[in-house]
Amino acid sequence: MNSRLFLRRFLVPLATLLLSSCATVAPPNPANALHPGRPPETAFDRGLGTDRVLCLRLRSERGDNWRFLVDTGSPITIFNSSVRRKLGPSLGIEPVQYAWSGAANLQIHDAPRLFLNNTLLLNGPHVWSDDLHRVWPGRGIDGILGLDCLRHYCVQLDFSTHTIRFLDPERATGPELGRPYPIQAVGSNIFIQADFLGNGPMLYQVDTGCTVDAVIKPLLFERAWKRQRPEWMHQFPSGEGRLVVEAGFPQGTFDGEIYHQLVIDAANHSFLGLRFLARHVVTLNFPKHTLYLRRI
DSSP: OOOHHHHHHHHHHHHHHHHHHOOOOOOOOOTTTSSOOOOOOOOOOOSTOTTSSOOEEETTOOOEEEEEEEOTTSSSOEGGGGGGSSSSSEEEEEEEEEETTEEEEEEEEEOEEHHHHEOOOOOOSSEEOOOHHHHHHTSSSSSOHHHHHHTTTTEEEETTTTTTEEEETTTTTSSGGGGGOOEEETTTTEEEEEEEESSEEEEEEOTTTOOSSSEOOHHHHHHHHHHHOOOOEEEOOOTOOEEEEEEEEEEEEEEEEEEEEEEESSSOOOOOOHHTTTTTEEEEEEETEEEEEEOO
């Protein structure tokens, strides 16, 4: 055989193999798929489009590198429609109502294996898929990591170091974690009871997918307005077709503690959002049904 022809036949497949191995490196299989262990401490993804949202980089079993928004307001993990072809066939349709983006029909798929820093994440049996660039424009996200995964862990969100930690739920307790709040499950959502803006104790959904400090009912918003006039205000339509009033309050109280420069929305919801949570080290001990807030 001609030596040049032999080298061409050998080197071209070898080069292709090397390029492929650099492009996608599949995570190793866990020793025990039912108990893969806790993922290591990981930095938040700080890439383009991640301002005001909490994102992590996850990998698929095939080595795909995906940006996921961490959303305690989503009961299930959702993939963007752009990666739908990698999820397998649709098993049906799930009608949903987004708080700000309106109604949508999402496709149901068998849940793929997802990895954080080579550690397999526990999740539910199914995931959904939707056009998330419509729901979260300009974020460049490939998916939303929901409670079906997070509920298996004791998750600490440290906004002072921009890292997420997965703690031992049996040891994650004590005053060093901050003020404890019992996590109450209502349907597929999680709530804590607190007094925000002096409106008295009430339930707030803990929603890291909500970008403001809080969303409160219009009547409570009006009461807060009468106590303290906002510095600014504007309106925008919700996905339900209703106007949402958004305002900036110079200060307000949360369970007796004073916080400054609060952004509050008035709508038919009660959310405790990421902008407020990010003022703390937040520990969500799902196995022990307790949330801790320690101010930064």
